Amino acid sequence: MGVLVGKFKEGYSVLFDRNWPLWVGGVLLALLGIICMAAGRPWGVAGGLRVWSDWLFYWVGLYKTAPTHAFFFSNASILTWGLLFGAFGAALLSRQFAWRNAPKLELVKGLIGGVFMGVGSVMAGGCNVGGFYTALAAGSVSGFAMMAGLLVGALIGLKYLMWEIEHVTSKPPKQKAAKQGGIDWSKVQPWLGAVFFLFLLGWAYCMSFRAYTQEAVLMITAVGIGIVIQRCRFCFVRSFRDPFMTGEAVATRAVALSVILSVFGFFAIKWFRADWQMIYIYHHWIGGLVGGVIFGIGMLLAGGCGSGSVWRAGEGQFKLILAVITFSMSNSLFKNYVWTSDVAKSWGKPIFLAAVTDYFWAIVITAVVMLVWWAVMAWNEETDSLTIV
Amino acid sequence: MAEWTPDEVLDARGLSCPMPILKTKKIMKTLKSGQILEIQGTDPGTRNDLPAFTERSGDEFLGEEQGDGYISFFLKKA
Numbered sequence: 001m002g003v004l005v006g007k008f009k010e011g012y013s014v015l016f017d018r019n020w021p022l023w024v025g026g027v028l029l030a031l032l033g034i035i036c037m038a039a040g041r042p043w044g045v046a047g048g049l050r051v052w053s054d055w056l057f058y059w060v061g062l063y064k065t066a067p068t069h070a071f072f073f074s075n076a077s078i079l080t081w082g083l084l085f086g087a088f089g090a091a092l093l094s095r096q097f098a099w100r101n102a103p104k105l106e107l108v109k110g111l112i113g114g115v116f117m118g119v120g121s122v123m124a125g126g127c128n129v130g131g132f133y134t135a136l137a138a139g140s141v142s143g144f145a146m147m148a149g150l151l152v153g154a155l156i157g158l159k160y161l162m163w164e165i166e167h168v169t170s171k172p173p174k175q176k177a178a179k180q181g182g183i184d185w186s187k188v189q190p191w192l193g194a195v196f197f198l199f200l201l202g203w204a205y206c207m208s209f210r211a212y213t214q215e216a217v218l219m220i221t222a223v224g225i226g227i228v229i230q231r232c233r234f235c236f237v238r239s240f241r242d243p244f245m246t247g248e249a250v251a252t253r254a255v256a257l258s259v260i261l262s263v264f265g266f267f268a269i270k271w272f273r274a275d276w277q278m279i280y281i282y283h284h285w286i287g288g289l290v291g292g293v294i295f296g297i298g299m300l301l302a303g304g305c306g307s308g309s310v311w312r313a314g315e316g317q318f319k320l321i322l323a324v325i326t327f328s329m330s331n332s333l334f335k336n337y338v339w340t341s342d343v344a345k346s347w348g349k350p351i352f353l354a355a356v357t358d359y360f361w362a363i364v365i366t367a368v369v370m371l372v373w374w375a376v377m378a379w380n381e382e383t384d385s386l387t388i389v
Numbered sequence: 390m391a392e393w394t395p396d397e398v399l400d401a402r403g404l405s406c407p408m409p410i411l412k413t414k415k416i417m418k419t420l421k422s423g424q425i426l427e428i429q430g431t432d433p434g435t436r437n438d439l440p441a442f443t444e445r446s447g448d449e450f451l452g453e454e455q456g457d458g459y460i461s462f463f464l465k466k467a
């Protein structure tokens with residue numbers, strides 16, 4: 001028995017003490033993303049955030065009609081809930097959940113960054129996930145436009161952060177001193193995490209008997225995404241920002257790899273389901289590009305993108321909780337405005353890459369763009385040519 | 390008692406990614422070779438980011454110490 005307990009502790013430590021390598025995250029996210037696509041609703045974050053605020057504004061009387069998607073059991077909403085739950089549970093299992101306050105300036109940056117991301121994600125048809133990562137996998141040409149926009153936005157945002165460090169000083173918030181006595185939370189957390197995950201599994205199982213099978217599958221997949229992302233600290237912001245900041249391209253490689261893997265799965269599914277061809281295809285190119293720039297600035301200010309803000313919120317980081325709230329509200333308000341006006345007409349048309357070329361070349365083009373991104377940032381890793389900090 | 394005596398202390402408590410690394414990079418530029426920087430942080434990501442940073446910069450990551458509600462990391466300028 002002693003040996004088994006020892007082995008269990010060893011395994012637990014590998015999974016929940018140390019972080020998983022980023023490339024493992026890239027591979028797993030591609031797999032989970034393909035499962036979401038196969039379940040009929042590709043992975044996105046902004047869509048779920050919007051549903052939350054749609055309901056909020058409906059409840060306070062700002063919107064006259066009720067949102068078409070349910071607050072909880074609708075396919076968009078459940079993906080974002082799942083991400084939040086998965087990250088929260090994984091943080092508990094890793095004893096990393098803690099209420100983390102931040103200096104006032106950081107909180108303000110979280111609020112403003114959230115607004116930028118909310119607006120940008122409406123224009124680009126999604127956040128870094130739905131507008132870039134999943135969009136590229138799904139063959140939306142707007143994904144390339146958003147990628148260019150995100151690179152520009154990340155540069156502008158990083159320039160601002162550097163300016164801020166030179167010119168603004170902020171006081172650290174009061175940290176609570178470690179409590180004497182009482183409960184040792186670091187021992188309790190893993191148990192809470194385990195109970196929470198068992199509850200989610202049981203719940204999803206029950207839902208699947210009540211004609212909510214798709215939502216149940218999506219929730220469990222999204223919980224998986226949340227776990228992977230928290231354990232890897234998988235960060236799309238880093239993939240865009242770090243080459244300019246530290247020169248490091250680990251995150252860039254992981255994201256590029258993940259897109260290349262995903263595109264095979266997505267295209268296989270779209271090939272067999274012609275009626276799903278236009279799933280996740282958005283405005284090209286103004287929507288993607290301008291939305292990408294705005295979103296890129298926002299994610300640098302907030303220190304988290306669509307997925308990054310949600311999983312860090314699940315870890316208890318107050319700044320990112322604020323960012324998620326303003327992201328959600330501004331996305332809902334802006335989308336509501338866009339629906340009632342003609343403004344989106346100038347943002348471009350949705351184009352499915354494989355309809356322009358064919359499936360084979362669409363995969364090749366996407367893979368080549370990812371490999372070029374990878375190669376340029378790997379070259380920069382050696383030379384620091386693009387590093388501006 | 391601290392195992393390392395810092396020449397400079399960076400209070401990054403409450404800051405989240407990427408601010409601790411950005412500030413660290415800036416301060417490290419001002420240090421002389423052999424000087425030690427202590428970074429006090431609360432962001433769980435810092436534990437991965439700092440060793441990755443020193444691996445690239447050539448500086449030395451000395452180690453970490455548990456503070457009262459935060460973790461102190463120690464870097465030695467190359």
